[in-house]
Each structure stands twice: as structure tokens, then as C-alpha cells.
């Protein structure tokens with residue numbers, strides 16, 4: 090820890106609003122196995138986490154369980170009502186849904202920070218109704234991760250978007266807690282789509298999902314899924330779109346992807362994020378690292394004479410930046426012109 094990080098000033102108002110919740114600061118560990126472990130969740134809270142997003146409950150898991158249950162019930166002999174008591178009990182295992190519900194109940198009982206449950210799916214099928222179980226378990230908000238790869242020859246971009254909006258509508262029909270939607274960057278017109286989400290009643294967006302890339306193993310000739318932790322430079326894509334979005338919509342904005350240290354977080358906030366999610370950095374460094382980011386952030390703000398996160402938020406969004414075209418195509422031709430190589434960040438390239 091350097092000097093800047095050691096002196097954590099307490100006079101700065103770090104509060105921020107997200108999904109109608111007033112959070113004590115803008116640092117929220119995002120959905121991952123780290124937040125799913127109770128001891129780590131407690132350590133994250135102790136280190137200053139303002140809220141926590143739980144690991145996702147997947148559409149596939151819910152559909153699979155429903156299928157199992159139907160198969161099980163279909164195979165029971167239908168006999169005399171008194172014979173009902175001879176039916177074997179349902180298999181004694183905690184379903185994925187039960188485990189998620191139990192986790193929410195335990196977290197709500199033991200932690201004082203808001204708990205955001207996460208659902209992960211892309212089709213408007215029956216699984217969506219289980220969102221109500223998560224709400225009833227007491228979570229403060231729900232995050233829907235629309236993690237989909239649109240790769241069908243016969244499905245247009247408009248159809249993909251309509252399908253996603255249908256999932257969101259179905260969810261909004263069953264829950265009353267605030268809903269935030271985690272998106273990929275792969276939309277032709279992200280701001281328009283996010284506007285549609287807002288029109289439906291969505292309270293926030295999380296920008297952006299990182300897709301886990303399949304790799305080809307040359308030795309085995311197998312396609313292997315790879316989860317790789319992010320790098321700081323990935324935050325730049327998020328920063329651009331957050332800056333473009335802020336001012337065009339009124340819903341809450343969370344940044345996710347490549348936010349590793351206090352500088353990344355400050356940039357996300359200046360672009361216009363209400364909260365910044367951290368995942369890879371915490372998986373690498375451990376839950377206590379959140380404290381380092383928080384201290385670094387407050388110390389920088391004090392040094393630069395900011396008194397609140399509110400003052401910082403959106404101060405460099407496209408609407409407020411001195412050179413707004415930098416967020417768009419405008420300086421592209423100039424950047425790639427004659428002196429392009431001089432502008433390449435070689436240090437970052439070597440990382």
C-alpha cells in the first residue's frame with residue numbers, strides 16, 4: 090500500500106444511489122463464486138462493500154430441475170388416495186433454487202448491506218417465475234444477466250432484442266423489487282436498447298458482460314471453454330459506453346469488466362456510473378483488497394478536493410466532457426493518422 094492508499098480520509102461523502110438504494114459507497118462486488126461463499130461475503134462487507142451481487146441462478150438449472158420433477162411425478166403410480174402415503178418422498182436434495190433461497194435468507198439475516206440476487210437466462214419461459222422465490226427470500230434487488238450469443242442465421246437483431254425484452258417483461262410481471270439488467274456490448278445500438286429497457290420499468294443496467302471465450306486445444310483437437318480474469322484496459326470499453334449513456338437515460342448504471350483499482354473506479358464514476366463492480370481483482374487479490382480500492386479512491390478525492398461521489402459522477406460523461414467527440418468516431422481518423430505509432434501505449438501493450 091502506498092501513502093495515498095494508507096491515509097483514508099473520512100470527511101468525503103461516498104454515498105451513491107443505485108436501484109433506489111442508498112449505498113454507502115460505489116463499490117459492489119459482482120456476481121461470482123466469491124460472493125457465494127458466506128465467509129468471503131462477510132469479509133467483503135468488512136472491507137467496505139456497499140452491496141453484494143450473488144452468483145447467478147441459471148435458466149438451464151431451473152429448466153433441468155423442472156424436467157426432473159415432471160419425470161419423477163409422471164412415474165408415480167396413481168392409486169387409491171390412501172395409498173398416497175406410500176408414495177416415496179421426493180429425492181432429498183436441495184435444489185439449486187433452494188440453495189439460492191437459503192443463501193439469500195442467511196445473508197439477509199447476517200449482513201447489513203443490500204443483497205442483489207442474480208438470474209441468468211435469455212428465453213421467456215417458465216423459469217422466470219422463480220424470480221418470485223428469490224424476492225420472497227428477501228433480496229433487495231434482482232439482476233438479470235442476458236448472457237446470450239446471438240448466432241442463428243434466421244434470427245434478426247430486432248428479433249433477438251424483442252426476445253430479450255419479452256424476458257424482461259415476464260420478470261417484471263412477477264417481481265416488484267428493482268430489476269437491473271446485465272448486458273453484453275454486442276448490440277448495434279446499445280443506447281436505444283437500454284432506453285427500451287427503461288421504458289419497460291427496468292431500474293438499472295450493468296455494462297458489460299464479459300463472454301468466456303472457447304479456445305481450441307491444438308493437441309487434443311478439442312474446443313475448450315476458458316475463463317480468464319480481466320485486465321484493466323477492458324474497463325475502457327465500459328467507460329466509453331457509460332459516458333455515452335449518462336444523460337440519455339435516467340436509470341442506474343453499473344460498470345463491470347476491467348475495474349481493478351481506484352483509478353479505474355474513479356474513471357467509471359466520472360464517466361457516469363452510479364456503482365462499479367469488481368470481480369477479477371478480488372478473485373486475484375482476495376476480498377480484503379476492496380479496502381485498498383476504497384482507501385485509494387477516497388484519498389485521491391481528498392487530494393483533488395472532491396467532497397462527494399455525487400460531485401464526481403458523470404463529470405466527464407459525453408454531455409460534460411470538454412471534447413465530447415473523443416467518445417465517438419470523430420478523432421478516429423486523426424488518431425490513426427501519420428503519428429499513430431507514437432500514440433500506441435507500449436507500456437500497456439507489454440502487460
Ligand SMILES: Cc1cc2nc3c(=O)[nH]c(=O)nc-3n(C[C@H](O)[C@H](O)[C@H](O)COP(=O)(O)O)c2cc1C
Nearest residue numbers: 119120121122144145234319345346347367368369
Ligand atoms: C469465475 C467467475 C464466475 C462468474 N460468475 C458469474 C455469474 O454467475 N453471474 C454473472 O452475472 N456474472 C458472473 N461473472 C462475471 C462477473 O460478475 C463480472 O461481470 C465479470 O467478471 C467482469 O468483471 P471483472 O473484470 O471485474 O472480472 C463471473 C466471473 C468470473 C471470473
